[in-house]
Amino acid sequence: MADTLFERMRALAAESDFNGVEREAEAAMAEADPEQRADLWGYLAWAAIEQGLYPKALDAAQRSGDLLYEAEARMHLWDFERAASALEAFEPEDDEDAADAAWFRGLIAEFQDEDPQPWFERAVALAPELYVMPSRLTEDEVDEVVEGALDSLPEGVAEEVAQAAVVLKELPEQHPDVDPFSLGLYLGANRMERGHDDGGMLPSRIEIYRRNIERYAADPEEAIVELRITLLHEIGHHLGYEEEDLERLGLE
Secondary structure, three states: OHHHHHHHHHHHHHOOOHHHHHHHHHHHHOOOOHHHHHHHHHHHHHHHHHOOOHHHHHHHHHHHOOHHHHHHHHHHOOOHHHHHHHHHHOOOOOHHHHHHHHHHHHHHHHHOOOOOHHHHHHHHHHOOOOOOOOOOOOHHHHHHHHHHHHHOOOHHHHHHHOOOEEEEEOOOOOOOOOOOOOOEEEEOOOOOOOOOOOOOOOOOEEEEEHHHHHHHOOOHHHHHHHHHHHHHHHHHHHOOOOHHHHHHOOOO
């Protein structure tokens, strides 16, 4: 029965149905023995991370004893120091685990203003099928993408966007409502929310996080494409589009 359950959860995960994984694990928890329960908590941690439910992922990871999932959840919650402590205690079972741990250590190093390069190099060496070195864009490349995207906007849209500041940052600043690994962020009221009397509102602002985009991409060409998509995505939020609209427009 247990083998069938775990096979079913792996099949759901392969289809990216992590809500289904979560339901299966929670339903089986009451009748599971202690060893199975620990595995189920691990699956719950995985499913919660994939759904962006990081407090729930942290709780499940701690119940399962999985230090790698604990570290990943803590990073998303801006708790980099305790994430690093979890990774120091983590004992990899294989090269893939060791690569994940090294990559996470590189991420922590970036946010702590330390050199991430040795960690990223180790992750790539251990699991080249999973990790590639971050693509670094030049200032000229970044400026060209941003200027090109803004210049390509229709006149009416360009006038709306001109009301928002576009800011390129290396990494986001800590905020409870912002994931540290976000590619971009829109701050402010969109045009649908702004009324005639909006003098008390702070100016709208689009932030683009360069390091996160460079890590997200497989190569410099993809980084350039992703930079443009991220900028247009946040412009879409400024114009009042919902996530469903942005996905339909290919800006998810």
